[in-house]
Amino acid sequence: MNAKIGTFNFEVESSSCDFNGQLPLPYLFNLLLKASEKHADERHFGYNDLSKQNKAWVLSRMGMYMNKYPGYDTVIRIQTWVANIERFFTRRCFRISTADDTEIGYAQTLWAAIDLETRKPCNINELGSTINDYLGAEMDFPEKKLGKIAAINNQPVLLHKPAYSDIDINGHFNSARYIERILDLFDIEQFKEKSVREFEIQYLAEALPESRLSFHLQKNDKEYFTAEIKDHQKDISTCRAAVLFG
Amino acid sequence: MNAKIGTFNFEVESSSCDFNGQLPLPYLFNLLLKASEKHADERHFGYNDLSKQNKAWVLSRMGMYMNKYPGYDTVIRIQTWVANIERFFTRRCFRISTADDTEIGYAQTLWAAIDLETRKPCNINELGSTINDYLGAEMDFPEKKLGKIAAINNQPVLLHKPAYSDIDINGHFNSARYIERILDLFDIEQFKEKSVREFEIQYLAEALPESRLSFHLQKNDKEYFTAEIKDHQKDISTCRAAVLFG
Numbered sequence: 001m002n003a004k005i006g007t008f009n010f011e012v013e014s015s016s017c018d019f020n021g022q023l024p025l026p027y028l029f030n031l032l033l034k035a036s037e038k039h040a041d042e043r044h045f046g047y048n049d050l051s052k053q054n055k056a057w058v059l060s061r062m063g064m065y066m067n068k069y070p071g072y073d074t075v076i077r078i079q080t081w082v083a084n085i086e087r088f089f090t091r092r093c094f095r096i097s098t099a100d101d102t103e104i105g106y107a108q109t110l111w112a113a114i115d116l117e118t119r120k121p122c123n124i125n126e127l128g129s130t131i132n133d134y135l136g137a138e139m140d141f142p143e144k145k146l147g148k149i150a151a152i153n154n155q156p157v158l159l160h161k162p163a164y165s166d167i168d169i170n171g172h173f174n175s176a177r178y179i180e181r182i183l184d185l186f187d188i189e190q191f192k193e194k195s196v197r198e199f200e201i202q203y204l205a206e207a208l209p210e211s212r213l214s215f216h217l218q219k220n221d222k223e224y225f226t227a228e229i230k231d232h233q234k235d236i237s238t239c240r241a242a243v244l245f246g
Numbered sequence: 247m248n249a250k251i252g253t254f255n256f257e258v259e260s261s262s263c264d265f266n267g268q269l270p271l272p273y274l275f276n277l278l279l280k281a282s283e284k285h286a287d288e289r290h291f292g293y294n295d296l297s298k299q300n301k302a303w304v305l306s307r308m309g310m311y312m313n314k315y316p317g318y319d320t321v322i323r324i325q326t327w328v329a330n331i332e333r334f335f336t337r338r339c340f341r342i343s344t345a346d347d348t349e350i351g352y353a354q355t356l357w358a359a360i361d362l363e364t365r366k367p368c369n370i371n372e373l374g375s376t377i378n379d380y381l382g383a384e385m386d387f388p389e390k391k392l393g394k395i396a397a398i399n400n401q402p403v404l405l406h407k408p409a410y411s412d413i414d415i416n417g418h419f420n421s422a423r424y425i426e427r428i429l430d431l432f433d434i435e436q437f438k439e440k441s442v443r444e445f446e447i448q449y450l451a452e453a454l455p456e457s458r459l460s461f462h463l464q465k466n467d468k469e470y471f472t473a474e475i476k477d478h479q480k481d482i483s484t485c486r487a488a489v490l491f492g
Contacts, residue, residue: 015276015422017415019455024411033261072415163430164437165270169263169318176261184409188455191410209265209434 004137005081006039014072022069025196026180032094032107035078045131054116059109059175061146063200066105075099081137088112088121093141106142149202149240152228156214157185173207182227182241185217197246207238250383251327252285260318268315271442272426278340278353281324291377300362305355305421307392309446312351321345327383334358334367339387352388395448395486398474402460403431419453428473428487431463443492453484
């Protein structure tokens with residue numbers, strides 16, 4: 001037992017699986033969030049701890065790198081640890097494996113701690129949080145950098161008014177639902193032949209129930225796409241994603 | 247412990263909740279399905295048992311009657327039992343309560359057992375299944391009948407091509423996703439002021455990835471709506487629903 005690393009098991013229920021009998025990426029992303037929340041709560045630097053200072057963790061970027069997807073009626077193991085702190089951001093990593101410890105993928109997330117009054121990011125080193133006690137986990141992680149994703153300037157493939165099921169408990173467009181709606185831009189045939197090998201997303205601005213969104217998709221290469229969701233009334237980008245099939 | 251009644255507890259996670267901090271109806275419906283599956287499996291008349299005869303349970307109708315919705319970070323209790331068998335259908339009931347046994351709602355489902363080769367329903371009494379051993383649970387249930395829902399003949403409010411996330415492990419449009427997509431037809435404001443008090447759905451035909459669907463909505467009364475999803479190429483109805491707000 002390494003206190004720096006949290007290990008969490010989850011059952012993969014067939015009711016959550018896609019037509020390939022595998023857990024889709026947005027569901028897996030939700031499990032990563034659950035593992036993060038538990039890991040941070042158990043070590044007293046979670047949402048509840050930060051909210052006492054009127055601050056909150058906000059997800060800024062995420063990348064998932066999958067060799068294989070978990071199948072139905074199996075158990076998956078998610079190991080998570082805080083990799084480092086760089087002033088305004090902390091990087092959390094994940095190793096995803098089957099119950100017998102066969103590695104199937106990795107993920108990383110970049111989090112900011114924002115002041116709920118000013119909505120501005122805080123210097124994480126000055127939070128006085130216990131997070132600093134858990135740095136330095138000795139875990140391998142693939143050489144993957146969460147780079148910036150370029151803006152897209154083409155016609156939207158979809159105009160979307162947020163629906164009841166899009167909005168989360170905080171009144172914002174749900175971060176997992178963004179991913180689901182981006183994958184739903186692709187023809188369903190794409191998922192019969194290929195799987196998403198890499199998915200990166202940058203969350204840039206909050207979308208609200210009254211936001212009017214446009215979805216943009218660009219093919220950069222045979223298997224490499226970028227997507228962008230814009231608030232077309234405010235003319236700002238709410239998120240950008242990069243999707244690599246293989 | 248009454249062997250006829252199965253009791254299952256579920257945690258209500260904030261990541262699943264709507265902007266009211268409550269578990270939305272489609273999520274709750276998924277928990278009812280999980281409770282059904284566990285109850286039937288434990289008593290040896292579940293999916294796996296039926297599949298040995300090349301038969302499968304198919305959900306035909308469902309009704310949920312909610313006084314209150316479960317809030318985040320709580321535990322809910324679902325009790326389920328088989329109410330009766332009427333030749334081609336079996337009726338399963340549910341009582342939904344908080345962890346301290348405060349009743350918040352009821353639900354009922356009507357299931358057929360179909361032969362996977364002929365796709366025709368079987369006489370459930372002739373299945374030789376253990377289901378008959380579990381009839382006669384002594385539980386109260388409100389006077390609610392799963393009646394037929396009338397067809398709608400107006401212009402569609404939405405045309406929809408099934409997306410990757412709509413299709414379940416069996417290659418069909420997901421039964422919970424139908425409910426989610428029907429509730430998403432309503433303006434988001436509706437859920438700020440009111441809750442869904444009653445929701446009934448009749449599943450009439452399977453929709454496939456290649457189906458082309460039209461969504462229809464009809465206001466019958468101030469708070470009472472009916473919805474219908476049609477395969478507009480085949481000119482058949484895939485499901486009809488009735489929604490009562492309050």
